[in-house]
Amino acid sequence: MNTIDLYGADWCPDCQRAKAYLKEHNIDFNFIDVDLDKEATAKVEAINKGKRIIPTVIINDKPFTNPDNATLANLLGINKQGVIKLYGADWCPDCQRAKAYLQNNEINFQYIEVDKNKWAADLVEQTNNGKRIIPTVFINETSYTNPDNSILKTVLDIGKEAEQTVFDTVIVGAGAAGLTASIYIQRDRFNSLILEKKNIGGNAFLTEKIENYPGFTNISGPDLMTKMSEQAKTYGAKIETGVAVNKIHKKGNEFVLETNMGEYVSKSVVLALGSTYRLLGIPNxxxxxxxxxxxxxxxxxxxxxxxxxxxxxxxxxxxxxxxxxxxxxxxxxxxxxxxxxxxxxxxxxxxxxxxxxxxxxxxxxxxxxxxxxxxxxxxxxxxxxxxxxxxxxxxxxxxxxGLIPNTQNVKDFIDLDARGFIKTTALGETSVKGVFAAGDCREGAIAQVAAATGEGVLASYGVRNYFK
Structure with missing residues (x-):
């Protein structure tokens, strides 16, 4: 059978992200907790040359180390049209034709070789009344036996222009600043989308205990960030994880965000990019x-x-x-x-x-x-x-x-200071009108959760004034 094993731990943000993505698309997988299984820990270390890197995902005996959502989509055939699996063989001309057509149209598909997986051969025969006909393509649970390109085009709506949503605000980063900005923006009746490269909560999610956030004498980072994200969703915010923004440019009165998962269009942008841990820069x-x-x-x-x-x-x-x-x-x-x-x-x-x-x-x-x-x-x-x-x-x-601001991909778009932090006005507006910054990535920011929430509020007021 088509097996997917995810080696990870409950406290690991990337493990949570991968698990959530697979569940969202109804992908069956086995979760093995490396904290509870010493053999699993040893296996992960063996795969990663002695390093305990999680999640490590094994798909039909092939390991993949901490795959992002785009990689999972590519490996498992996850698309807006559904999950696509192509059962075939390398020597099969029609399989090559179908694969090339899907690839040329940027359709993700999981390729499963019937010659190397007996269970796959059995499934193909069962689907085709005892005949081993390839390619057999599954789109969700519907099978298509050796579909030609016109059938694939029809069932997948290839070439049909999809209507692209234009958001009032796209917030880049789902840490305390980004989540707070979204809560206030949604309350102002603007529709927002949060794009997060890794885990909801940012660096705060990785903090075991927070003792200086108003209202809580002691709360864990994951608990506090979960409460914030739930509140943002309650007001209608949409959050997409595993989406890395590579470039932003302005097109007319709108902003186009180029990501590893396609393009997003927005009337304004809030950059809550956060920061990354600083290295020592020493040997080894x-x-x-x-x-x-x-x-x-x-x-x-x-x-x-x-x-x-x-x-x-x-x-x-x-x-x-x-x-x-x-x-x-x-x-x-x-x-x-x-x-x-x-x-x-x-x-x-x-x-x-x-x-x-x-x-x-x-x-x-x-x-x-x-x-x-x-x-x-x-x-x-x-x-x-x-x-x-x-x-x-x-x-x-x-x-x-210390920390380094995650501003490398916007350095040619907005003004940064000598250390790479984003220069802003009092309400967080950057050198580009309609683009705001909040949190650890902003010049003069205080790397505290309470301060980040305040900056998220200021950015939301900047967005409101911009629309006025």
Whole structure:
């Protein structure tokens, strides 16, 4: 049978995104939780050369590492017309003809070879009254035996111009700023669409505990972001995940957003692009990302239960996540390049009472250390006063040294400052009229969830004024 195995974990945002996409299109799959199954963890590491990368999806024995929605659509034949599967063989001329026609018209289809899968051959024979006729094409649950191109054109409406929705506002990014902007824009009776490349909630979704959001003394990032997204949907907002905006340009009075899933058209745009974790830029860092070097304690911390880890950084994120990791890791070593922490006193005051946290102050991270097999072994650090170099051995590390705005794809469209943040007016309007920015990607932004929601409100007021 057509088998799809999704190896992941419930806390993993990309796993949630992939699962939601498959369920949305009624694709049957087996979910294997790597946190509960050691053999599954070993299999994922073997597939990904020692790295625990999830989701890892196996489709008919072929593995795919963290496929985005566009890749899943291509692999599994997901289209607006339905799910398309083509059963055939490489030697079959009509199969080649059908494949070429679908490909030339940008129709996704799952190609299943009957010569290599007995279950596929049996299905084809069962469908065709005992005859092995190929190609046999399934569109949803309806089969077509060796359909010619005219039949495919008719049943798939190929060549028929689809009516394109023009939104009042397209919001790029489903973090706190984008979701809040959508709530207010929808309440103003404008129709909005949120496009999110990865997971709903952005970086806040990856935070294990939030203690400084008004109204909640303690709430998890996923819970808070889920509440925001549900509220936005309640007012009519539409959210599409797995959609990466590659370019934006203006056409007349409208904006065209070019994405990996096609084009979207809008009368205004809110850029809530968020930010990405900053790298150290030291030897062996790139090679070990995902295999000993991590940036999200909520996502990857569970892999290091009862093991020793290193946390690099001295701000709120470093101490907050270090304290969280100390709850289940054997030892946490915090490396800070300064003599003092820049984090708030709330976090600093907690450190002395936590016995399995050790701090290394005024130490520069020099290089990550690999063992003889190329796996993570530790971190080489240098004392900034004495110049003395030492090696910290551990099972993994987490880097928390700041963020970089995700503005690379709009740098030729709007004005950015020297660091890559978007320049805006008081209501978040950018150098292009009708385009607004909110959240971590904006110049002068404060990287806090509460601040991001406020900026989402300001951007929504900018949109309202623009339409006036």
């Amino acid at each position: 860092e790139a090679d070990l990302i995902g295999g000993g070097v991590h940036f999200c304690a909520t996502c990857d911390g569970a892999f290091y239960r009862d093991r020793e880890i290193i946390v690099i950084g001295g701000g709120n994120s470093a101490l907050e996540e270090g304290i969280f990791l100390s709850g289940f890791c054997k030892k946490v070593s915090i490396v800070n390049r300064s003599k003092t922490f820049s984090a708030s006193e709330t976090y600093i005051d907690k450190l002395p009472s936590i016995k399995n946290i050790e701090t290394y102050m005024n130490k520069e991270s020099v290089a990550f250390i690999k063992d003889e097999n190329g796996n993570f072994k530790g971190l080489e650090i240098k004392d900034n006063e004495t110049g003395e170099v030492e090696a910290l051995h551990a099972d993994g590390s987490f880097i928390f040294i």
